[in-house]
Every structure is written in C-alpha cells, then in structure tokens.
Amino acid sequence: MKLPYVAMVCALSVTSAVAQTQEVRVECKVTQVTSGSIYIDAGRDQGLMAGDRVVFLDANGVTSEGLVRSTSKASARVELLPGSPSVERNARAEVRIPAERAPKSDGLPPHPGWSQPQDGWAADKPLLAPVTGLKPGDRERVWTGRLWSRFDTDLSTSTDAGDSTYNYFAVGGDASLRNPFGQGGSLRIDAEAIAKLRDTGADNESESYLSIDRLYYEFGGTREEPTRWQMGRFYSGVMPQLGLLDGVEYSHRSGGNVFGGSLGWLPEPTSERDSFVDLAANVFWKQEFDEQRRNTLGLALQQTLHDGTKDRSLILADGETRIGEDLTLRGSLWIDLYDGDDDLKDSSWELTELRLSALYRRSADDGMGLSYARILWPQLLRNEYAPASNDLVQNGELNRVSAWAWQQWNTTWRTDERLDSWSDQDDSGVSWEFETSAQDWAWDAGRVALALTYADGSYSSGPGVRVSADRQYDEVYASVGWTWSQYEEKDWTEDDNPFAQHMLHGSVDWSLSEAWDLSLRADRRFDDVVDVWSFGAMLSTRF
Amino acid sequence: MSQQRTQLSLLLLASAFAFLACAIDQGKSSLSVAAQEWDKLRGPVVPHDSFPADCTLCHEGDNWTTIRKDFVFDHAKETGYALVGSHEGAECLRCHNDRGPVELYSVRGCAGCHEDPHETRMGSECSSCHSQTNWLVKDAITQHARTRFPLVGAHAAAACFACHQGAEVGRFERVSTNCVDCHQTDLAQAVDPDHRALGWDTQDCSRCHAPAGWTGTGFKHSTFPLTGAHRTQDCSACHGTPAVYQGIPNTCIGCHDSDYNQTANPSHSAAGFGTNCQQCHSTSGWEPATYAHTAWPLTGAHRTASCNSCHAGGVYNGTPTNCVACHQTDYNTAPGHVSGNFPTNCQACHTTTTWQGASFTHTGITNGCSNCHLPDYQGTTNPNHAAAGLSTQCQQCHATTTWNINNFNHTGVTRGCVVCHASSFNPNETREHQKPGASQNCQWCHDTNDWDD
Numbered sequence: 001m002k003l004p005y006v007a008m009v010c011a012l013s014v015t016s017a018v019a020q021t022q023e024v025r026v027e028c029k030v031t032q033v034t035s036g037s038i039y040i041d042a043g044r045d046q047g048l049m050a051g052d053r054v055v056f057l058d059a060n061g062v063t064s065e066g067l068v069r070s071t072s073k074a075s076a077r078v079e080l081l082p083g084s085p086s087v088e089r090n091a092r093a094e095v096r097i098p099a100e101r102a103p104k105s106d107g108l109p110p111h112p113g114w115s116q117p118q119d120g121w122a123a124d125k126p127l128l129a130p131v132t133g134l135k136p137g138d139r140e141r142v143w144t145g146r147l148w149s150r151f152d153t154d155l156s157t158s159t160d161a162g163d164s165t166y167n168y169f170a171v172g173g174d175a176s177l178r179n180p181f182g183q184g185g186s187l188r189i190d191a192e193a194i195a196k197l198r199d200t201g202a203d204n205e206s207e208s209y210l211s212i213d214r215l216y217y218e219f220g221g222t223r224e225e226p227t228r229w230q231m232g233r234f235y236s237g238v239m240p241q242l243g244l245l246d247g248v249e250y251s252h253r254s255g256g257n258v259f260g261g262s263l264g265w266l267p268e269p270t271s272e273r274d275s276f277v278d279l280a281a282n283v284f285w286k287q288e289f290d291e292q293r294r295n296t297l298g299l300a301l302q303q304t305l306h307d308g309t310k311d312r313s314l315i316l317a318d319g320e321t322r323i324g325e326d327l328t329l330r331g332s333l334w335i336d337l338y339d340g341d342d343d344l345k346d347s348s349w350e351l352t353e354l355r356l357s358a359l360y361r362r363s364a365d366d367g368m369g370l371s372y373a374r375i376l377w378p379q380l381l382r383n384e385y386a387p388a389s390n391d392l393v394q395n396g397e398l399n400r401v402s403a404w405a406w407q408q409w410n411t412t413w414r415t416d417e418r419l420d421s422w423s424d425q426d427d428s429g430v431s432w433e434f435e436t437s438a439q440d441w442a443w444d445a446g447r448v449a450l451a452l453t454y455a456d457g458s459y460s461s462g463p464g465v466r467v468s469a470d471r472q473y474d475e476v477y478a479s480v481g482w483t484w485s486q487y488e489e490k491d492w493t494e495d496d497n498p499f500a501q502h503m504l505h506g507s508v509d510w511s512l513s514e515a516w517d518l519s520l521r522a523d524r525r526f527d528d529v530v531d532v533w534s535f536g537a538m539l540s541t542r543f
Numbered sequence: 544m545s546q547q548r549t550q551l552s553l554l555l556l557a558s559a560f561a562f563l564a565c566a567i568d569q570g571k572s573s574l575s576v577a578a579q580e581w582d583k584l585r586g587p588v589v590p591h592d593s594f595p596a597d598c599t600l601c602h603e604g605d606n607w608t609t610i611r612k613d614f615v616f617d618h619a620k621e622t623g624y625a626l627v628g629s630h631e632g633a634e635c636l637r638c639h640n641d642r643g644p645v646e647l648y649s650v651r652g653c654a655g656c657h658e659d660p661h662e663t664r665m666g667s668e669c670s671s672c673h674s675q676t677n678w679l680v681k682d683a684i685t686q687h688a689r690t691r692f693p694l695v696g697a698h699a700a701a702a703c704f705a706c707h708q709g710a711e712v713g714r715f716e717r718v719s720t721n722c723v724d725c726h727q728t729d730l731a732q733a734v735d736p737d738h739r740a741l742g743w744d745t746q747d748c749s750r751c752h753a754p755a756g757w758t759g760t761g762f763k764h765s766t767f768p769l770t771g772a773h774r775t776q777d778c779s780a781c782h783g784t785p786a787v788y789q790g791i792p793n794t795c796i797g798c799h800d801s802d803y804n805q806t807a808n809p810s811h812s813a814a815g816f817g818t819n820c821q822q823c824h825s826t827s828g829w830e831p832a833t834y835a836h837t838a839w840p841l842t843g844a845h846r847t848a849s850c851n852s853c854h855a856g857g858v859y860n861g862t863p864t865n866c867v868a869c870h871q872t873d874y875n876t877a878p879g880h881v882s883g884n885f886p887t888n889c890q891a892c893h894t895t896t897t898w899q900g901a902s903f904t905h906t907g908i909t910n911g912c913s914n915c916h917l918p919d920y921q922g923t924t925n926p927n928h929a930a931a932g933l934s935t936q937c938q939q940c941h942a943t944t945t946w947n948i949n950n951f952n953h954t955g956v957t958r959g960c961v962v963c964h965a966s967s968f969n970p971n972e973t974r975e976h977q978k979p980g981a982s983q984n985c986q987w988c989h990d991t992n993d994w995d996d
Contacts, residue, residue, distance in 0.1 A: 031597065036620040041597065072611075075597030136641055144634070148677075156700050159756060166702065194711075213660070213712065222641035240659045244712075269709035293647050318663065322650070332663050357666065371666065377717060385717040386708040392719055402689075420689040424720070431689050455688035458720050459754040460695050466685065477676065483685060487695050489753045489763075499755060501695055503684060509676045514632060519677050525684070529696040529756035538677055542632070 024102045030056065030091045031075065038078045040093050043071045047101035054078050054095050056087045068095070136184030136224055145175025148540035158530045164200040175543075185219030188234075194271065211271045213244075226253040228260075233273075236262060239300045241316050241332060242282050246275045249282075256288040266304065268383050278382045279305045284316075294322040306381035313337035326367075331356045342379045344393045352378045365408035373400045398424045412441050416451075429456030435466070446471030455485065462487040462498060468505075475511040480504075501527040515542050624649060628675025660713035692720050696755030722748035729757065736778075741788050767793045771826030795820035802829070809850065814859040839864050843895030866890055873898060879918040905943030912937035919946070926963045953991035960985035 028042035038056075042048055048071050056064040064084040070077045080087065087093075154166040172192030180187045195208040216232030219225070228237060230249040236242045238251050238258055247264010261283040267275040284300035300316040315335040322328050334353035338345040354374040361367035375398040377388050388396065404418040418433040437449035451466040464485035471478055481504070488498035507521035516539070523534040603611045619625035626633070638645050638656055648655030653669040665672065674681050683703070687694045694701075703710035706718050706725050723730055726748060730738055738744055753763055763769075769776075781798050782788055796803060796818040803811050803818060823832040839862075841848075853869055854862055866889035867874055874880050874887060892901035903915075913920055913935040920928050920935055933940075940948050951963075961983040975981060975988065 034621045035623055036617070039597065039600070043597065043599070072597055073599035075600055077600075144637075154700065158697060158700070168702075211711065214658070223643045224641065235658050235660065235662075241662045243662060244660075269712050269714040271704070271711035273712070292650070294650070320651075330667065353664075355664065359667075375717060386706070386719065387724060388717070388719055389721070389724065392721070392724075396719070398691075418689070422691045424691060427691070429691060433689070453685075453688065455693040457688075457693040458691050459749060460693055464688070485688070485693075485695075487693065487755070489755065499695075501699065503699075509674070511632070517629075517677060519679065525699050527696055527699070527755065530700045532700040538679065540677060542629075 022099045023096045024099050026095045026097055026102075028093050028095065030087055030089055030093060033087060033089050036079065037069070038066060038080065038087055040076050040078060040095075041074065042095065043073050043075045045074055045103060047097045047103055048076050048095055049097075049101065052076075052095050052097060054093050056084075056091050056093045058085075058088060058091050136179060136222060137182060139179045139184070141180055142178050143175055143543065144178070145173060146540055146542050147171075147173045147175075148538060150536070150538040152534070152536040155533045156530055157532075159528070162201055164198065166199075167197040168194070169196075170194045180217070183219055184222075184224070185217055185229075187217050188214055190214035209272055211273060213273070221251070221253070227251070228253075230262075233267065236282070236284070238286050239284050239298055239316060239318065241318065241334070242284070242300055242302055243280075244269075244273075245280065245282075247280075251284075256290075258286040258288070260284060266382070270383075277307055278311065294320075296320050304382065309381060310341070311381045312378070313339075326361050328359045329357070330359075336378045338379065344379045344390055350376060350378070352376045366406060368405035369403070371400075371402045374398070375400075395425050398422065412438050414439065424458075427458050429458070429461065431455045431457075442469070443471055445473075453485070455487075458490070460487045460489050477509040478507070480506045499528045501525070516540070627670075629677070630675065661715075664716050665713075692754075696753070697757065698754060722752065722754075736782075736786055736788055767791075772828060773826050794818075795824075809854075809857050809859070814854075814857055816859070844897060845895050866893075882918055884917075885915060908943065912941070931959060931963070960989070 024047075026042050026046050026048065028040045028046070030038055031041050032039040040054065048068055050068050050070055052068040054066045054068060054076075056066065058064075062085055064080055064087050066078040066080045066084065066087075068076045069079050078093075148171070150168075150170045150172070152168040154164075156164045156166070158164070170192050172190075174190045175188070177187040179185065190213040192211045192213070193208070194211055195206070197206040198204070212233060214233055214235070216230050216234035218231075218234070218237075219229045221228030221237060228249075228251045230237060231247075233244060233246050234249065235244055236249055238260065242262070243266050245262055245264040246267055247262060249260060249262035249264075251258055251260030261281070263281050264279075265275045266278040266280050267273040268277070280302055281304075282300060282302045284298065286296060286298040289295040289297070297319045298317065302312065302314040302316065303310075304312040304314075313336065315337065316333070317335075318330075318332040320328070320330045332353075332355045333351060335349055336345075336352045337349050338347065351374065353376070355371070356373075357369065357371040359367065359369045377385070377393045377396045379393050400420065400422045402418070402420045404416070406414065406416045408414045414437050416433075416435040416437070419430065420432070421430045422428060431454055433451055433453045435449055435451035437447055439447045442448045446469065448469045449467070451468075453464040453466060455461060455464065462485055464483060466481065466483040468479065468481035470480075483501075483503040483505075485501045486498055487501060502525070504524045505521070506523075507519065510518045510520075512518055519536075519538040519540075521534075521536045523532075525532045525534070599611075601610055601614050603609055638648070642648065652667045654663075654667055657669065672680050672683075672686065684694050684699055692698075698706075703715075707715045708718075709715070719725075723744070730744055730748075733739075750766075751763055764773075767773075779786060782791060791797070799820055803816075803820070806812075809816075823834045824830075825833075851857075863869075865887075867887040870889055874885070874889070877885075879885070892903045894900075916937055917935070920933075920937065926933070940951055964985055
C-alpha cells in the first residue's frame with residue numbers, strides 16, 4: 001500500500017521542481033505611479049504578458065502584489081490586487097515568467113559609446129534628449145472645430161390659435177485657425193446661418209440671417225506669452241460678465257495678477273447682434289492668491305455710451321475660493337451707478353445683481369449645493385433686456401434661493417433632491433423635485449429614473465411626475481421620458497380647473513464615426529389647450 | 544416673396560453644409576487628427592515630465608508622430624476626471640495645450656475651458672442644461688418649472704425667444720412675468736372687445752386670461768365667474784349690442800330683472816321675494832329652484848309639501864311660523880285635543896316627520912294630568928273612574944312611564960272597594976260570596992293589607 005503513495009509524492013515533487021526550474025525571475029523597478037496604475041520598466045522585451053503576477057518590495061520589506069494589465073516594448077502597466085499596500089515610485093519589483101518567454105540573447109555586441117556629445121549632459125545623468133516643444137509661432141496653420149446642421153419643426157394644434165407650423169433650420173460652425181499669421185495666435189469663429197418659417201394658416205412669417213457669435217483673433221495668454229490681445233467679436237478672457245464686445249482687449253499676467261482693459265461696441269443681445277450703437281470702455285483686474293488659482297478676486301469697471309449718450313456706469317466684482325478639496329464658493333455682483341439723468345432710480349448706486357453659490361462635494365458619491373440670486377432691473381438706454389415697464393425698473397426685484405443634493409447610494413441607486421424658492425415684488429413660491437434613479441438595474445448600460453415634482457409659479461402651480469429611461473447601445477445613446485403635471489391656475493374661479501399637461505420625449509444620439517454625430521428627437525406636449533408634435537435632427541462633424 | 548427668399552436661403556445653407564462637410568471629410572487625412580492621436584503639425588506641446596519613462600507606451604515606429612494603434616488612456620481611472628459625451632472623443636490638445644497645466648483650468652469646471660456666453664448668470668454647471676454630446680439644451684420645460692413661470696398651455700409650445708429676447712444668444716434673465724410685456728401685439732390686436740378702447744391696456748391680463756390659453760377655457764371672467772349656463776351665453780347677452788363692458792352690474796337681478804318680474808309661479812314680485820336670485824336659483828339652470836327657507840327650516844313632511852299648503856294664495860309675507868296656525872284643522876279634529884284642552888304648541892308632542900306617533904315627554908310634570916288626560920279619566924270603564932268618584936289627581940294612581948297601575952297605594956281608601964275590585968267579587972269563588980245578600984262592602988271582610996285575611 002505504501003509504494004503507490006511514495007511514487008505519487010515523488011512524481012509531484014519532480015513535477016514541482018521541473019515547474020520551478022521552468023520559471024525565470026524578471027527584476028524591475030517602478031517608474032511611475034498614477035491613481036489607478038503602476039508602471040514598471042519591464043515589458044514585452046523582458047517576456048512579460050498581461051496577467052503576469054508582480055510582487056513589489058519596498059525598502060521596509062513590505063510586499064504588494066499586482067497583475068500586469070498591458071505591456072509595451074519595455075514597460076508594463078500593473079494594477080494592484082485589492083487590499084495590497086500602495087507602492088512608491090522606484091520601488092523594486094519582480095515577475096516570475098515561464099522560461100520559454102524569457103528573452104534570448106540576440107548576440108549583438110553592446111552599443112558603442114555615443115559620439116555626439118549632448119550639451120549639459122554628464123555621465124551620471126540619464127541618457128534622455130530634452131523634449132523641446134514647438135513654440136506657438138513655429139507651428140503650422142491648422143483648422144480645428146465643429147460644423148453642424150440642425151433642423152427643428154413644431155406642429156401645433158391649439159384651441160386658441162388653431163393649427164400652426166414652425167420650422168427652424170441652421171447651419172453653423174465653431175472653428176479655430178491656429179497660428180494664421182505666424183505669430184502664434186489663433187483665429188476663432190463661431191457663427192450660424194439661420195432660417196425660420198412660421199405658418200399659422202392665416203399668416204406666414206419667415207426670416208433668415210447670419211448670426212456671428214464670435215469672430216476674433218487672439219494672441220498670447222499662454223505659458224509662452226503673458227500678454228494677451230483679443231481683437232474682433234469676443235468675450236473677455238478675464239471677466240465674461242463684461243459682455244460680448246466688438247473691439248479690442250489687452251490683458252497681462254504678472255505673477256498672481258491679471259490686469260487689462262478693453263474698448264469696443266457691445267452688440268445687442270439678439271440673434272442679429274446689431275452693433276456699433278453702445279460703446280463700452282472696460283478696465284479689469286484679477287488677483288489669484290495662490291499658484292493653483294484656488295482663491296481669486298476680480299474687479300472691473302465699465303462705462304458705456306448709447307448713441308453718444310452716457311448710459312451705464314457699472315462696477316463688477318467676482319470671487320472664488322476653495323476650502324479644502326470639497327467646498328467651493330463663488331460670487332459675482334453688478335453695481336450700477338446712477339446720476340440725475342436716471343430719473344427712475346432714487347439712489348446714486350444700486351446692487352443690480354448678486355449671485356452667490358456654494359458647492360460641497362462630500363465624496364465622489366454625494367454632495368450638495370446652495371445658490372442665491374438677487375436681480376433688479378437697471379435703468380438703461382441700451383436694448384439689453386426685454387422691454388420692461390417703468391414700474392418694473394423702479395420696483396422690480398427677484399430673489400431666488402436654490403438648494404440641491406445628490407447621493408449615490410451604491411453602484412446602482414442614486415437620489416437627487418432640489419428645492420427652488422423665489423420671490424418678486426408681487427408674489428413668492430417654492431418648487432421642489434425628488435428623483436431616484438437606478439443605473440444598470442433594468443438593463444445594462446442604461447438608467448431608469450422616477451421623479452416627483454411640485455412647481456409653484458406666479459400664475460399656476462401643481463404636482464408632477466417624471467419617468468425617464470436611457471440606454472447606451474454601442475455607438476447609440478437612446479432616451480425616452482414622460483412627464484405629467486397637474487397644474488392649477490392661481491386665483492382661477494371658473495370651471496375646468498385644474499388641468500393636466502403631458503410631455504413625451506424620445507431621442508437618439510448616434511456617433512456615426514469618430515468625427516460624425518447624428519442626433520434625432522421627437523417630443524409631444526399636450527394639454528387642454530395645445531397639442532404639439534416636435535421633431536429635431538442635428539448632424540455634426542468635428543475636424 | 545419673403546418666404547421664397549427664406550426657402551432659397553435654406554437651400555443655400557443646406558448646400559453649404561453639404562459642401563463643407565464633404566470637403567472636410569475628403570481632406571481629413573491632411574486636416575484632421577483623430578482623437579488621442581498626435582499631430583506632427585502641432586509638436587509636443589504637452590510637457591512629458593510627469594509621463595512614464597517608457598516612450599513606447601504611446602509612441603511607435605521611427606518617429607514621434609505615430610501613436611500606437613492599441614494605445615488607450617483611461618482618463619477617468621488615471622486622472623479621476625471622467626470624459627463624458629463629446630469630451631470622450633475630443634483631441635487631447637483641446638484641453639492640454641499652451642494655456643498651461645490643465646488642472647488649473649479643470650478645477651473651474653466647464654468655464655475653465657469653455658467661454659461663458661451666459662456671462663456667469665446660469666451657474667458653473669453647463670451640463671445641468673446642455674447635453675455633453677451635442678450641446679443641445681435638454682429638458683427646458685422641466686427646468687422652467689423651477690422658476691416663477693412654469694410653462695403651461697400655449698407657453699409650453701412657444702419658442703424660447705418669444706419671451707426671452709436674447710435666448711438665441713444665451714441670454715435668459717430679466718424677463719417680466721407681466722403678461723402684457725410679452726403680449727403687446729395680442730393686446731393691440733384684441734378688438735372684440737377693443738381692449739385699448741376700454742382702457743384694459745393698463746390692467747393685468749390675468750384678470751381675464753389664464754396662462755394655459757388665451758381664449759375658450761383659458762378665458763376667465765374674474766369679476767363675475769362664468770359658470771353653468773353663463774359659460775355658453777354670448778357676451779352680448781349681458782353686455783348688449785354694441786357691447787358695454789364698463790359698469791355692468793354683477794348682481795343676478797342686474798340682468799335677470801325681467802325674469803324676476805315675469806315669473807308667475809310663484810309670482811316673485813307679488814310675493815315680495817328678495818332679488819338675490821342665487822338664494823333659490825343656480826347658474827346651472829333657472830329650474831329647479833331650491834329655496835333654503837332659512838327663516839323656517841323645512842324638515843320632514845314639510846319638505847315635500849307644496850308651497851301653497853302654507854302660503855295659500857301665493858302670500859309669502861306674514862306667514863306665521865307656529866304649527867297650529869297651519870294645523871288648526873288637524874288640532875280640531877284630533878281626538879281629545881279640543882275636549883282635552885290640549886295645548887296648541889303641537890311640537891310638544893308631534894314631529895314634522897309625521898303627525899302620527901306623537902310623543903309627549905312628561906319629564907318634570909307632577910300634577911295637572913287631567914288637563915290632558917281628562918278624556919282618559921272619563922272614558923275609563925275598568926274601573927269607571929267617574930262613577931267611582933275617583934280623584935282626578937291621576938298621579939295618585941298612575942305614573943308617567945305607563946298608564947297601567949302596578950302598585951296602588953290604598954292609604955286613605957276606606958270604602959268603595961268594589962268599584963275597583965268588582966271582578967274579584969266572584970259569587971262562585973267562596974261560599975260567603977254565594978250567600979244571598981252577601982255584602983259587596985269588601986272592607987267588611989278584607990283589609991287593604993292582605994286581601995286573603
């Protein structure tokens with residue numbers, strides 16, 4: 001009885017010994033550590049393959065283990081096994097690989113010494129040629145950007161206005177030409193040609209126009225050049241609150257300071273962008289209090305002339321601070337200065353607009369936000385806002401407070417809550433929303449969500465429900481949704497109150513290729529008064 | 544002509560797009576760079592000092608411009624910053640470029656790389672409104688419900704720029720919620736009735752119009768809500784022709800004066816009915832009318848009685864409210880009421896549900912029974928109270944809970960026993976009673992303590 005047992009033990013021992021002798025050890029070193037990967041200086045040339053086990057040894061003898069995920073010629077990317085201690089750069093490592101994978105000697109003689117001496121290089125330094133990037137001005141001219149075509153149509157049936165059709169067609173582009181004049185700058189354009197047609201049966205309206213949102217040449221403002229110039233139609237690179245400008249802007253970065261000024265005309269905020277009526281002169285200064293720009297404070301002054309008449313005198317300020325890694329506070333304010341010509345305003349200055357926000361990301365999975373906005377109507381000659389009555393300019397005031405939070409409970413479930421309150425010179429209201437969603441629950445690569453809502457406006461209020469679902473199919477992203485709201489008109493004394501509103505939505509975003517995308521959508525909105533079918537398509541390409 | 548010009552523009556635009564798109568597609572090899580590839584035209588603008596030392600991780604071949612075909616960089620895993628939507632396919636250099644270390648920009652969120660046409664007014668989270676795939680705005684109506692003007696009815700079908708003058712260039716703020724600020728044209732065109740002529744251009748549209756719709760169900764008549772039959776009436780029914788909208792009374796009688804005067808059953812005017820019609824009538828229909836009769840609530844049988852039962856001759860004023868005024872005949876013919884000298888406060892015994900089944904609560908009544916029960920006294924034959932000369936103080940023998948006597952108190956009764964006990968004097972019962980001339984003076988043999996002694 002003992003003989004077979006002894007024979008089996010012997011056989012196993014021999015097999016094990018053979019197996020051990022068929023493995024070779026590859027010693028290597030950690031060259032880089034990122035948040036999810038460790039790179040070692042051994043790769044395919046050393047016989048490593050994805051799946052090989054790597055043991056890391058630190059100076060104190062603590063070991064960690066990982067698996068090779070991918071290899072290159074002389075390097076491999078490794079991911080630590082769960083529970084393994086972290087690894088430092090330059091730590092030693094070893095990999096056991098089958099002997100047949102071990103590199104064979106190619107029999108080539110060692111490389112002779114380099115005959116071309118490298119400036120500044122010494123024998124104790126690694127043999128690496130310095131990487132010298134091309135200066136912006138040395139680069140060749142190249143276009144990058146996006147081109148799109150968009151079509152939308154609404155087919156409405158209304159008990160008020162009968163049937164109507166609305167069509168919107170646009171072709172646009174957002175592009176940048178790098179180094180057009182050999183100075184390292186760039187030319188940027190963002191424009192859209194638009195055509196609209198409305199057919200109400202009794203009346204037809206149509207219009208077409210070219211809307212140029214941005215067209216400017218920009219130079220500097222890079223790590224190579226601290227002075228920046230912008231010319232054409234642009235937003236300020238330092239304080240966009242100054243508005244779109246047809247003119248020129250100068251800014252200079254010096255240490256943590258950015259200062260500058262701009263001069264030009266403010267195009268009207270309409271699709272036609274009518275310009276050359278409101279002349280604006282701006283100066284600005286921004287202080288960055290730390291190298292990471294976590295804490296900044298900006299200040300700007302703007303004076304405008306409307307058709308040659310003194311119009312807006314504005315003080316602008318904004319600030320941002322980060323407390324720790326989790327909390328971000330932001331704020332902007334607009335103060336208008338008035339004089340005797342501004343007969344609708346009593347005081348010499350007014351805080352026309354104040355916006356504050358706080359965002360707290362407690363972890364990668366949850367957080368909350370809070371925002372406040374106070375908005376008054378400034379007295380302006382410029383066609384800046386929709387026409388407002390004198391009463392509104394004098395007494396109009398809108399305050400908003402919003403709070404929201406989100407929690408990702410696990411890889412599947414998430415909840416989102418939101419509360420919005422408002423008050424104006426006449427009324428106030430509070431709206432809320434609670435949504436729960438599940439990722440990869442009903443199907444893979446998809447999400448379903450259910451939201452309960454309550455809206456409270458000046459004229460109507462009521463609860464609602466929203467159901468939505470989406471899914472990613474390879475290159476196609478599809479989503480559908482249904483929203484129901486039961487509105488009640490405030491101060492409504494007639495019959496037929498309340499009434500229900502329904503919205504159905506379906507859309508597909510299809511990535512046709514690396515450069516081409518197609519989006520299609522269909523919506524239906526209907527209630528007691530209107531029934532609207534809406535369809536849209538957008539085709540875009542990147543270059 | 545304008546429409547033809549627009550259609551021509553559409554054709555030109557479509558052609559321009561097709562031409563440009565094809566040109567770009569054809570020239571892609573020389574003009575464009577696929578995502579995550581290197582371009583020799585641009586050079587190594589991204590500092591490599593933090594990259595792994597092995598160049599072959601990314602580069603291959605004998606030049607620096609060829610990136611390995613199997614090169615993949617998991618941005619979310621390696622940097623903790625996931626690339627979503629179009630960012631996923633964007634060139635690295637769109638973010639990692641000459642401006643400096645991208646981490647300085649990424650901490651500012653979207654505004655770190657993207658220009659802000661909203662001039663910071665819409666917050667820093669672009670993706671709360673825009674799709675990261677194609678930048679289109681998503682769920683605009685849902686988001687609008689968070690404001691002071693949820694989009695209902697026709698507003699949900701309107702283009703954004705119809706109210707937000709600068710919507711097409713990203714400006715949405717400071718839109719008045721006063722209807723007339725957007726509906727000036729509607730106001731000017733409202734000629735039936737002529738709003739301006741009537742001075743309604745300075746008033747709040749919501750007095751009459753609902754945000755859900757301008758006409759039909761969206762029209763409200765807030766000073767005089769149009770309910771029931773009023774909803775289907777032509778305006779001229781109240782406002783006349785030509786229409787007069789000022790000074791129209793909002794009382795029923797203001798329009799229904801002739802109805803009031805012409806009504807004959809009953810004749811409202813003759814009866815002196817009040818002119819607040821809604822006391823009896825509703826807007827659903829002139830009939831049936833329901834008078835609340837609050838001065839004298841109609842309960843029980845009165846609810847189904849005809850008005851004439853009480854208001855004979857259509858006289859509604861001065862109608863008495865005491866029962867007997869109408870029910871005198873009932874009182875007179877009711878057994879024993881008159882003879883018993885019953886009181887005329889009928890409700891003491893009767894309810895309005897039915898005349899029968901009267902019930903009288905004797906609580907607190909300790910004497911004077913014969914005021915009501917004299918007929919009972921006189922009609923009683925066993926024993927014949929009157930013949931026996933029994934007292935009319937009924938309570939001496941009877942209780943208010945039941946007329947039958949359970950325990951007669953004989954105190955003071957010394958004779959006349961046979962009046963009550965005649966049935967007990969049975970000649971066949973005892974020999975004494977069989978004797979001729981046996982006395983019916985019970986007390987001779989019996990006493991009140993024990994009949995058998």
